[in-house]
Amino acid sequence: MNxxxxxxxxxxxxxxxxxxxxxxxxxxxxxxxxxxxxxxxxSDYIAEDENYKRVVNQAVDTLSSLGRTQLLDxxxxxxxxxxxxxxxxxxxxxxxxxxxxxxxxxxxxIGVNPDxxxxxxxxxxxxxxxxxxxxxxxxxxxxxxxxxxMAKASLNDGQVIYGVNDLFIGQKTHLSARYQLKHGKIxxxxxxxxxxxxxxxxxxxxxxxxxSGAHNIVNRVSGNNTNSKMTENVDWSYENLFYSVREPFPSxxxxxxxxxxxxxxxxxxxxxxxxxENGVIFSDGVESDFLEFNSxxxxxxxxxxxxxxxxx
Numbered sequence: 001m002n003x004x005x006x007x008x009x010x011x012x013x014x015x016x017x018x019x020x021x022x023x024x025x026x027x028x029x030x031x032x033x034x035x036x037x038x039x040x041x042x043s044d045y046i047a048e049d050e051n052y053k054r055v056v057n058q059a060v061d062t063l064s065s066l067g068r069t070q071l072l073d074x075x076x077x078x079x080x081x082x083x084x085x086x087x088x089x090x091x092x093x094x095x096x097x098x099x100x101x102x103x104x105x106x107x108x109x110i111g112v113n114p115d116x117x118x119x120x121x122x123x124x125x126x127x128x129x130x131x132x133x134x135x136x137x138x139x140x141x142x143x144x145x146x147x148x149x150m151a152k153a154s155l156n157d158g159q160v161i162y163g164v165n166d167l168f169i170g171q172k173t174h175l176s177a178r179y180q181l182k183h184g185k186i187x188x189x190x191x192x193x194x195x196x197x198x199x200x201x202x203x204x205x206x207x208x209x210x211x212s213g214a215h216n217i218v219n220r221v222s223g224n225n226t227n228s229k230m231t232e233n234v235d236w237s238y239e240n241l242f243y244s245v246r247e248p249f250p251s252x253x254x255x256x257x258x259x260x261x262x263x264x265x266x267x268x269x270x271x272x273x274x275x276x277e278n279g280v281i282f283s284d285g286v287e288s289d290f291l292e293f294n295s296x297x298x299x300x301x302x303x304x305x306x307x308x309x310x311x312x
Contacts, residue, residue, distance in 0.1 A: 012090045
């Protein structure tokens with residue numbers, strides 16, 4: 001076979017909604033009964049599943065003619081050992097790109113939108129039909145690469161977790177999170193709904209919703225009618241992180257002065273847990289992949305030493 005490269009091409013896929021329903025309800029007919037019983041359109045699940053599998057198969061056929069290709073389900077990504085020169089293709093939604101990127105080192109990643117009519121795909125600039133010519137350009141180093149700054153949480157027990165969009169630190173239940181927060185020379189005890197750490201890429205996601213809510217509350221209370229532009233047009237390679245404390249509660253034993261700010265490499269954020277149980281840190285909305293953050297554990301939040309590399 002006349003391949004263009006000896007480097008491995010890794011295709012990352014995910015389960016469709018239909019496949020997840022089958023895992024839960026064992027058969028297609030039982031899944032259909034459940035969805036239609038709720039009044040939803042089961043044919044949409046079928047159409048999405050068929051289209052996604054068609055796109056994945058087309059990608060495998062195209063890429064197999066260009067180099068050694070391996071198909072990998074998202075659930076195996078955290079433990080998969082990527083080669084230094086691997087090229088990674090993600091077929092799915094933006095979240096799958098983020099949740100793959102944080103496990104890479106210097107490997108380049110290509111986001112493929114399997115259904116542009118269904119998903120906008122900010123991180124999915126390509127369609128499956130683009131892959132052949134795109135990969136030729138990639139192998140010949142003719143494509144631009146966009147760097148993405150990541151967040152990093154390092155625990156005093158040696159564990160580390162990265163975030164491409166954001167990190168959440170708090171309780172995995174709806175109970176208040178209790179901890180000591182230190183930034184710069186200021187240190188205080190807090191009780192809140194948790195802390196969100198956002199990157200430049202993630203500033204248009206969770207952080208934007210937090211700031212929009214806070215801004216509209218202030219507008220309503222003050223009678224103003226202004227627009228918030230605090231995180232508009234933040235570059236993905238922005239070298240600082242944002243932190244925001246959700247619903248801080250002031251009391252005799254807790255303060256609310258450190259509620260929003262920037263984290264730099266020179267000035268990290270330190271958080272010491274005061275939660276006997278159920279304290280967690282997870283990234284990019286994946287609650288099942290978390291680090292325990294219970295009493296005595298201290299997390300140092302800073303800009304990650306590595307960056308993501310998105311081909312555009």
